[in-house]
Amino acid sequence: MNLLGAITNLVKDYAEVEDDQLTRATDPVRDLHLNSYDMMSIIGRLESDLGVEIAERDVRRLVTLGDLDDYIKAKLQT
């Protein structure tokens, strides 16, 4: 499974949505009505599943699922 797939799978644990509602452009707070604690929990789970460290201060720059995908990919490469 690609990284975006892993992210969308996790998001589905928090929001009742269909796959086709989840794209790189999806803003989980604005489009799926998740709150900031949900988002933090999702990112925390991605941290432990993927073995990357995500600084809380960076999270505020990540708005869409695509932003999150790009950020983690960059982290995995460094």
Added chain:
Amino acid sequence: MHEYTYTQVRDEVADVGTALIDAGLAGAHVAIVGDNSYSYVICYLAVVGSGGVIVPLDKELTNGELADLIVRSGARALLYGDTFAAELPAILATCPAVGFTLNITRFPTESENPGFDEFREAGRALLDRGDDRYQGVIADPEALAAILFTSGTTGPSKGVMLSQRNIVAVIHSAFTMFRFPRSGMSVLPINHAYEFNLNILGCLFDGITINFNDSIMHVRENLERFRPEMSLMVPMIVDALYKGIWKEAEKNHMTGYLRYAIGLSNALGHVGIDLRRAFFRPIHEHFGGRLRVIVCGGAPLAAETAAGLTSLGIDVYNGYGITECSPLISSNCTLRRVRGSVGVPCPEIEVRIADKDADGNGEIQVRGTHVMLGYFNDPKATAAAFTEDGWFRTGDLGRLGRGGALFITGREKNLIILPNGKNVQPEEIEEALLCGIGYLKEVVVHELLDPTGSPRIAASAYLDPEWVSALGADGARVRFDADVATVNQRLASYKRICLTRLREQEFEKTATRKIMRHRIEGVLV
């Protein structure tokens, strides 16, 4: 994981306090920003213990917002957590008065000079050579000890001035009302009065073990790791924990069993038999197995959540406060709980309801030893915050009900209080939108319920009609949403607009051309 004793806390506060005095910072205003940590607590206590004024800042603010508050607070030093190391030059570029910085993260990933331990050891060396300047500091309980900024950075944001007497009084009040278990977990942002004064200082006062949650991303994991017996939380987290229990039950086809067990447990509870810890042990294991008290504040908590968790064996006590009152005003507590209320007023606080309507609702006003000294460098706002006879005007509406309990019924101010306890001044966001979007004629930022029933920050907007007709309604909507997203990028994450609504007509206004905010459809008041 690192463990520290109370003796270490005492000694290390003296070390850092001595080093601060030696650095010429005795009595200085010192800003601090970073994650919840042991070294944050040491630094806070050392600043105040050396006669200084601590200025805790919200780590979620943008660099520009942090710089603005550092300047406005008159801070001469900045103590910062590791995550700010890379951004320090950008923050300090507009803070010429700051002549001292220190990375306070005990085990930093970015190497800094001097680091926290090097600085502390320098203080220890001075103490070992007989330096007694720190011990010689005599605390003035009435003097300014902390400046806490309420929210935002523009006009409405104010620096709440608290004295040591204010802070000690609120701890005394809280620990008179509660009998807390012996192990807690620090989850909420440590710069908030609610977290620092009541949880951190309260636990130190009562000899309770404090476990630091390293990030809001890891609350569940850290509950399992540290196995605390209590924690202070905000409704957003408490709701998530509660909903998570039911979601897990649904996944395991246990919803019916859980409902039956709750009914049986409640019935036994009515005849004085409390088997909640035994009945719901598998649920408690998800939270470490020992969590039995959550104190919830910062924003209104749904009565259903409080009652639901209490039925499951985790007692939830909700209260009410405001930074200006250090922050606690009232709370449900071990001795008395009144459903739907925010509890009884604290022992060191008097509450009165002013300008009551026929139902007894009016503005909640308070006085007592918790109440702030005033707003920093803002005598006009300070004067406006107090009545002529010396009561602090909270701006919240409520009534005193059965058993003297306080019930909140609304707010006089426009302030938006989010479920995570963050306060947002709508005027600040409106200004950002109006400055950033040229075709925006009028806008009101307010709370609006999203489809899940949660309050969100929304913007209702009236756009230049000529611009709209040139682009067409759909085109205008797409462009407006894109421009709001751009403005959002410049705001702290919790201030971002989640919902937008476009109007075809101007807002209804008063005779003095002020928008009648309460007339906006769907606005939560």
